[in-house]
Amino acid sequence: xxxxxxxxxxxxxxxxxxxxxxxxxxxxxxxxxxxxxxxxxxxxxxxxxxxxxxxxxxxxxxxxxxxxxxxxxxxxxxxxxxxxxxxxxxxxxxxxxxxxxxxxxxxxxxxxxxxxxxxxxxxxxxxxxxxxxxxxxxxxxxxxxxxxxxxxxxxxxxxxxxxxxxxxxxxxxxxxxxxxxxxxxxxxxxxxxxxxxxxxxxxxxxxxxxxxxxxxxxxxxxxxxxxxxxxxxxxxxxxxxxxxxxxxxxxxxxxxxxxxxxxxxxxxxxxxxxxxxxxxxxxxxxxxxxxxxxxxxxxxxxxxxxxxxxxxxxxxxxxxxxxxxxxxxxxxxx
Amino acid sequence: xxxxxxxxxxxxxxxxxxxxxxxxxxxxxxxxxxxxxxxxxxxxxxxxxxxxxxxxxxxxxxxxxxxxxxxxxxxxxxxxxxxxxxxxxxxxxxxxxxxxxxxxxxxxxxxxxxxxxxxxxxxxxxxxxxxxxxxxxxxxxxxxxxxxxxxxxxxxxxxxxxxxxxxxxxxxxxxxxxxxxxxxxxxxxxxxxxxxxxxxxxxxxxxxxxxxxxxxxxxxxxxxxxxxxxxxxxxxxxxxxxxxxxxxxxxxxxxxxxxxxxxxxxxxxxxxxxxxxxxxxxxxxxxxxxxxxxxxxxxxxxxxxxxxxxxxxxxxxxxxxxxxxxxxxxxxxx
DNA sequence: TGAGGTGATTGAATCGTTTTAAGAATGAGA
DNA sequence: TCTCATTCTTAAAACGATTCAATCACCTCA
Numbered sequence: 070x071x072x073x074x075x076x077x078x079x080x081x082x083x084x085x086x087x088x089x090x091x092x093x094x095x096x097x098x099x100x101x102x103x104x105x106x107x108x109x110x111x112x113x114x115x116x117x118x119x120x121x122x123x124x125x126x127x128x129x130x131x132x133x134x135x136x137x138x139x140x141x142x143x144x145x146x147x148x149x150x151x152x153x154x155x156x157x158x159x160x161x162x163x164x165x166x167x168x169x170x171x172x173x174x175x176x177x178x179x180x181x182x183x184x185x186x187x188x189x190x191x192x193x194x195x196x197x198x199x200x201x202x203x204x205x206x207x208x209x210x211x212x213x214x215x216x217x218x219x220x221x222x223x224x225x226x227x228x229x230x231x232x233x234x235x236x237x238x239x240x241x242x243x244x245x246x247x248x249x250x251x252x253x254x255x256x257x258x259x260x261x262x263x264x265x266x267x268x269x270x271x272x273x274x275x276x277x278x279x280x281x282x283x284x285x286x287x288x289x290x291x292x293x294x295x296x297x298x299x300x301x302x303x304x305x306x307x308x309x310x311x312x313x314x315x316x317x318x319x320x321x322x323x324x325x326x327x328x329x330x331x332x333x334x335x336x337x338x339x340x341x342x343x344x345x346x347x348x349x350x351x352x353x354x355x356x357x358x359x360x361x362x363x364x365x366x367x368x369x370x371x372x373x374x375x376x377x378x379x380x381x382x383x384x385x386x387x388x389x390x391x392x393x394x395x396x397x398x399x400x401x402x403x
Numbered sequence: 404x405x406x407x408x409x410x411x412x413x414x415x416x417x418x419x420x421x422x423x424x425x426x427x428x429x430x431x432x433x434x435x436x437x438x439x440x441x442x443x444x445x446x447x448x449x450x451x452x453x454x455x456x457x458x459x460x461x462x463x464x465x466x467x468x469x470x471x472x473x474x475x476x477x478x479x480x481x482x483x484x485x486x487x488x489x490x491x492x493x494x495x496x497x498x499x500x501x502x503x504x505x506x507x508x509x510x511x512x513x514x515x516x517x518x519x520x521x522x523x524x525x526x527x528x529x530x531x532x533x534x535x536x537x538x539x540x541x542x543x544x545x546x547x548x549x550x551x552x553x554x555x556x557x558x559x560x561x562x563x564x565x566x567x568x569x570x571x572x573x574x575x576x577x578x579x580x581x582x583x584x585x586x587x588x589x590x591x592x593x594x595x596x597x598x599x600x601x602x603x604x605x606x607x608x609x610x611x612x613x614x615x616x617x618x619x620x621x622x623x624x625x626x627x628x629x630x631x632x633x634x635x636x637x638x639x640x641x642x643x644x645x646x647x648x649x650x651x652x653x654x655x656x657x658x659x660x661x662x663x664x665x666x667x668x669x670x671x672x673x674x675x676x677x678x679x680x681x682x683x684x685x686x687x688x689x690x691x692x693x694x695x696x697x698x699x700x701x702x703x704x705x706x707x708x709x710x711x712x713x714x715x716x717x718x719x720x721x722x723x724x725x726x727x728x729x730x731x732x733x734x735x736x737x
Numbered sequence: 738t739g740a741g742g743t744g745a746t747t748g749a750a751t752c753g754t755t756t757t758a759a760g761a762a763t764g765a766g767a
Numbered sequence: 768t769c770t771c772a773t774t775c776t777t778a779a780a781a782c783g784a785t786t787c788a789a790t791c792a793c794c795t796c797a
Contacts, residue, residue, distance in 0.1 A: 071461070071519075071541060071542070114537065116513075116516045116517055116541075117517060118458070118517070118519060119517040119518045119519070120454045120455075120457035120458040120463065120518070120519060121454075121458050123454035124452070124454040124455050124458050127405075129454065139473070139479045139482070139483075140476060140479055140682075142474060145473045145474055145500075148473070148500075149473075149500075149502075152500075156510075161514055163497055163498075164497075164498045166479075166482075166483075166486075168483075176490075179450075180495055182450050183450055183451060183452070183453040184453045184454070185405075185452060185453070185454060203448070207405060207450075208405070289686070290683065290686035291686055294686070322686070325687075325688045328688075329688060331665045348474075349624065349683075352623070352624035352625055352628070352656070353659075354659045354662075354663060354688075
């Protein structure tokens, strides 16, 4: 059925060891032989069997990546970044989507252990430090993405959401706004609470500025629109003059509500800034200011660290924190 | 480093063959032995090495899935459906994103061949029939998703886009619209041309109805908005009274343009229907009517067919075509 | 001519599991 | 007690690539 090194060796009139050397250490082989073996490979259409390579090598040539939500552009961008970096090292990425469900997360970790993955990148949902510790004992390093390790026992690559909150609110204040509303929730989500914390600390620098919190049940367009309608229903004097949304989906909902029938004008009446800078943000009715995260860079960096740890398991865990970036568009503009 | 069957066997005081039987054919082993071996497995934390299993079995326990665009909810839903069905058969799905680039598509196929995948599902971009034929010769069956095989030499699972076009335009006509515009492009995309063809044939049934085609350069929100602005700029008598957008992104762009500053009212002045029924559709300023495709079902069915072909390579290829479904919301409503 | 060196190639062992034919143990029936 | 079945269990042979010590061929220099 399948062509093996043995067949190639027979065709080229050399031993299997030589065929292997041609593929992996061509310098060790005379150029005439390389040529001959290569021709045999092409003629037979030989494709090496990765299972056998892996078995011999003791570990796979792939990195497992578990993300929280495949529908979220932030994660797919992150995956793209990881993939690009990994392929440079001759590794592939196996993508798993935990969908914020502990049992799916766990079954991916099972799979990755059975496959003796080169390493695992994970955006954790449940408490999996014990699992990761075990993987590490077995020679499979792990790096957390978009979340820091509680006890710093694992390396992590994340973004400073507190700084992002400061960035957003400072920008609103700089453009002359004084009554700011934070819209987002639930506050259990670490990203939400961090961004709010940043907003609070920015406001604290300016006695004349107030911050109100409008909590939502989820980070969705629908919830954002509900919050926006709530603002619209208030007497004008009670309304904020700026909204900082916990992510772009919320921001788009708020925008839709405020903009409906031209009731209020964004940014004239109310300035609006979101978070994540998803593609939709620039395509909104009023292009949305937002806080951009280096999602692809996060993925690439995580792979980088993982490779170093795979090469030297003794390495001390590192926590890499990226800084977010302000993107100004019309929704907060003049 | 790693615990092997040998260690388990030693601990349980049996041979490795028995350990293997406990895991794969427990009926062949006395219950006392099963119990003893199981305990040894648990105590040692044994996890079997998939590479070795695969090597012995000759093929992997995973199915490769190559999709065109991981940012498109249609494909992620499809992937979810495939994954659910595959896991019932004890198989996992390895997801690859070709990003509509031939070289990425090809490198995933290389990977899948090296891994001796159980089978391959692919939403093809380039012309890959030759590649797939070769995979099949090597015992790896392939099923096309969201596209039919030109020469019917491979099984496929797709949706009848022509019927979807008919569905959309019939609905517009039924609700009293007479001057319909189709917005979408480029027409090289098979889905676009099929939907337009459906629209044409629906219109052909009604002499009093006209169809105009507004071609866009891509299926994006921005392009949709440009098209919408074009419509807005015309004298009222020249405007269509209904728009059929080739997908929901286009539709949302058109909606944003028409609705801007309350210039035109959707659906009063112009009815609007999209295609795909993505989550955003129901969350738009005016909830969007759309054509829903059974994306998860497509994935699940494709896996089903793949499994049958893997079990019996002689099976004749089948073309499964699903019917799309009309979802009516406010944008075409009363 | 022979010793020593260099570079290319070989062949066997190895990775960890599954499979299969053969062997051992047990019990039933004569 | 012996034979024949029926369970269980074992040992060894795969699967296909990589690795490493050993061998070979050839050349140089004394």
